[in-house]
Amino acid sequence: MTHQYTLVSHALCPYVQRAAIVLQEKGVAFERITIDLADKPDWFKKASPLEKVPLLKVDDDQFLFESAAIAEYLDETLPGRLLPENPEERARHRAYVEFASQILNGIGSLYSAGDEIAFRKAALNLRAKFEHLDKMIDHDGPFFSGSDFSLVDAAFGPVFRYFDVFEDFSYTGIFDGLQSVKRWRLALFNRPSVRNAVSETYPTLLRNFLIKRNSWMTTLMAA
Ligand SMILES: N[C@@H](CCC(=O)N[C@@H](CS)C(=O)NCC(=O)O)C(=O)O
Structure with a gap:
């Protein structure tokens, strides 16, 4: 099943970059939106319990937070493993x-x-x-x-x-x-x-x- 991904970002955030790199390694298209961390929108505060980027929106209704969790989710659900089997x-x-x-x-x-x-x-x-x-x-x-x-x-x-x-x-x-x-x-x-x-x-x-x-x-x- 093909999903639609939106990466909620900040231009300098190294943790956002991790998610962007994994999405590109997996060869999937994604939209990237940048928010102002000094003035976080309400929808972001609701969707991101720690109020941090990256936040990955999957389709219309799922929000994933924490870069390690996002990276492993993408790795498990998209072909081409980026973690070892052992x-x-x-x-x-x-x-x-x-x-x-x-x-x-x-x-x-x-x-x-x-x-x-x-x-x-x-x-x-x-x-x-x-x-x-x-x-x-x-x-x-x-x-x-x-x-x-x-x-x-x-x-x-x-x-x-x-x-x-x-x-x-x-x-x-x-x-x-x-x-x-x-x-x-x-x-x-x-x-x-x-x-x-x-x-x-x-x-x-x-x-x-x-x-x-x-x-x-x-x-x-x-x-
Ligand atoms: N442990 C988090 C760290 C993410 C993080 O620190 N993001 C920073 C920007 S680089 C952030 O959103 N800070 C906003 C804040 O703390 O209010 C992860 O791996 O995703």
Whole structure:
């Protein structure tokens, strides 16, 4: 049965990007609507119990929330599995989707850091997480677990995208010497589903967002 999907979005949200990537990997058409998170419409508050995007509307009457739940729903109901069949491997993949969420929190700490010390601390915390990944991801690549794109890759595409913008104005050293992570990052950068998960204005929108934070990163941008 063919469903109609509407992805309720925000232009910068990395969790929305996960859902957009999975929909594209599955090759299904979907409509995308953007809402103002500073002025959430009533219908959105009713449909999304945590009042967060992404929200996936399926046909006229079903609303699904939480990016991991949405990604797994799409994976289970559309052909072309993006999670492994083996239960232990599947559990490991789910755990690394959560690992990506923790890295997103760390990225928030990096761009919100009020001074150089807090910025360096946040960068070191992120570096430790990527060092871990460099040891454990598939060394033949190009993706998290080898040649097949998975839900973990859908979660990490938006993670690496932040650094494409950060590196324009700020050297973090986070990926120095991490060859497997660097190759993975490049593979995700080139993946059409990842590229098309945001609009062309994403880098400008992110820069404007960062300028308004008035954080140490904002100082680096001005330097
Ligand atoms: N755990 C959620 C996180 C989603 C999330 O944090 N969304 C943010 C935007 S990136 C949001 O909607 N924030 C609105 C708010 O907290 O009021 C998921 O994986 O979907």
